[in-house]
Amino acid sequence: xxxxxxxxLDGLAVASEPSxxxxxxxxxxxxxxxxxxxxxxxxxxxxxxxxPLPPHTVAVESWARNTPAARERLTPFGVAVLTELPAGExxxxxxxxxxxxxxxxxxxxxxxxxxxLLTQQVGSDDLADLNAALEAPPLHPRRWDxxxxxxxxxxxxxxxxxxxxxHPAAVxxxxxxxxxxxxxxxxxxxxxTPHRYERALARLAATIRARGEFTARxxxxxxxxxxxxxA
Numbered sequence: 001x002x003x004x005x006x007x008x009l010d011g012l013a014v015a016s017e018p019s020x021x022x023x024x025x026x027x028x029x030x031x032x033x034x035x036x037x038x039x040x041x042x043x044x045x046x047x048x049x050x051x052p053l054p055p056h057t058v059a060v061e062s063w064a065r066n067t068p069a070a071r072e073r074l075t076p077f078g079v080a081v082l083t084e085l086p087a088g089e090x091x092x093x094x095x096x097x098x099x100x101x102x103x104x105x106x107x108x109x110x111x112x113x114x115x116x117l118l119t120q121q122v123g124s125d126d127l128a129d130l131n132a133a134l135e136a137p138p139l140h141p142r143r144w145d146x147x148x149x150x151x152x153x154x155x156x157x158x159x160x161x162x163x164x165x166x167h168p169a170a171v172x173x174x175x176x177x178x179x180x181x182x183x184x185x186x187x188x189x190x191x192x193t194p195h196r197y198e199r200a201l202a203r204l205a206a207t208i209r210a211r212g213e214f215t216a217r218x219x220x221x222x223x224x225x226x227x228x229x230x231a
Contacts, residue, residue: 012172012173012174012176012177012180013170013171013172013173013174013177013181014170014171014173015168015169015170015171015218016168016169016170016171016218017168018120018164018166018168018220018222019164019166020164020222022046022098022118022120022222023046023049023050025118025222025224026050026096026118027050029094029096029116029118030050030053030054030094030096032093033054033092033093033094034054034055034056034093035054035055035056035057035091035092035093035094035112036053036054036056036057036058036092036093036094036095036096037057037058037059037060037086037091037092037094037095037096037110038057038058038059038060038095038096038097039060039085039095039096039097039100039101039102040060040061040062040063040097040098040099040100040101041059041060041061041066041070041074041081041100042061042066042069042070042099043061043066043069043070043073044059044061044069044070044071044073044074044079044081045073046098047059047074047077047079047096048073048074048077051077052077053077053078053079054093054094055078056092057077057078057079057080058079058080058081058082058086058092059074059079059080059081059082060081060082060083060084060085060086061081061082061083062083062084067081067083085103085106085110086110088110089109089110090110090111090112090113091110091112092110092111092112092115093111093112093114093115093116094115094116094117094118095107095110095111095115095116095117095118096117096118096119097117097118097119097120097121098119098120099120099121099122100119102119102121102149102152102153104152104153104155104156104158105156107153107156107158108153108156108157108158108227111158111227112227113227113228113229113230114226114227114228114229115226115227116224116225116226117153117158117223117224117225117226117227118222118223118224119149119222119223119224120220120221120222121144121146121149121220121221121222121223122218122219122220123144123145123146123165123219123220123221124138124139124140124142124143124144124145124219125139125145125167125217125219126139126188126218126219126220127139127170127188127216127217127218127219128216128217128219129215129216129217130170130172130178130188130214130216131188131189133200133203133204133207133214133216134189134197134200134201134204135200136189136191136192136197136200137189137190137191139187139188145165145219145221146163146164146165146221146222146223149221149223150163150223153223153225157227157228158225158226158227158228159225159226159227159228160223160224160225161224161225161226162222162223162224163221163222163223163224164221164222165220165221165222166220166221167217167218167219167220168217168218168220169215169216169217169218170215170216170217170218171213171214171215172208172213172214172215172216173208173212173213174208175201175204175205175208178201178204178214179194179201
């Protein structure tokens with residue numbers, strides 16, 4: 001697997017989306033922008049959906065498994081795909097980060113005055129039920145939610161204009177979907193291998209067979225913020 005396409009899970013797992021649409025919120029921002037930065041673009045799937053893109057568009061993807069896929073997908077759109085954050089400042093009208101990093105000070109540095117950040121984040125409670133069912137450590141050692149993110153962005157000098165947070169359901173209908181999820185997103189359980197978690201997986205497989213499914217709660221939050229216009 002490269003990028004963030006999860007078509008293999010069709011029919012085996014169903015993930016509910018939050019009530020907002022990140023794509024539809026991002027689209028008007030992109031249409032009005034002359035410059036755009038997409039953080040942790042994955043394989044470039046979502047950014048490509050937002051085309052046509054501003055004339056100066058940069059994507060960042062540092063995970064070696066995804067970077068070639070991002071370049072292959074985004075180069076035809078004229079997008080430069082970097083492995084590190086740009087070094088400049090006051091460069092972008094819009095910064096996007098969907099399920100990626102949120103380096104508040106760098107975002108404030110890179111946004112132009114009046115520029116906008118839109119981010120959707122995976123919170124620290126994401127699929128906590130799954131980790132608990134497998135007797136695995138939690139996803140994050142520290143709390144990561146809308147309140148923490150807002151405090152970080154405000155400390156960097158950004159003005160937060162919208163905050164939303166929800167816990168949509170994620171339903172697994174086969175143990176193979178659980179294994180695929182955990183191997184594709186290795187930070188969910190960092191020491192995961194099917195062999196190491198064999199007994200816990202067997203117990204969860206029995207639960208799925210008995211009930212027809214296993215439901216865990218995702219954790220998503222969205223923040224929109226602006227860099228204040230210089231006085």
